[in-house]
Amino acid sequence: MDLVGQAAQWWAQTPAVERWWLLLGFSAEAIFGLRFITQWVASERAGRSTVPLAFWYLSVIGGSMLFAYAIWRVDPVFIVGQGGGLAVYLRNLHLIHRQRAV
Numbered sequence: 001m002d003l004v005g006q007a008a009q010w011w012a013q014t015p016a017v018e019r020w021w022l023l024l025g026f027s028a029e030a031i032f033g034l035r036f037i038t039q040w041v042a043s044e045r046a047g048r049s050t051v052p053l054a055f056w057y058l059s060v061i062g063g064s065m066l067f068a069y070a071i072w073r074v075d076p077v078f079i080v081g082q083g084g085g086l087a088v089y090l091r092n093l094h095l096i097h098r099q100r101a102v
Contacts, residue, residue, distance in 0.1 A: 025069040032062030053096060059089040 011019065035058035042052040063086045070078035 021069060021072055024065060028062050028065030028069060030062075031058055032066060034058050035062065056089055056093045056096065060086065060093065063089055 014022075035055045038058060039051055039055045042055075043049050063082055067079065067082040067086055070082050
């Protein structure tokens, strides 16, 4: 059986809830990865290294989704890593919005 056939067979045999979580996990990785593209484009436009506000929002969205995925997988390393990251992302957003309010 070829690789595509094996993948199709695996997908068909995988319970629906597992497929849903896999799709969520891959989507989370894509959103999380977009933050680097966003930061790169913003830096190129500015002609210097910069971190746009969208970077932090993408970090929170992707990180929250990955945190949920880690909890579902019951992976303590992944849970601690994503949970710690979320605290940093949320704190940065708080500091940015507090500074803008002044």
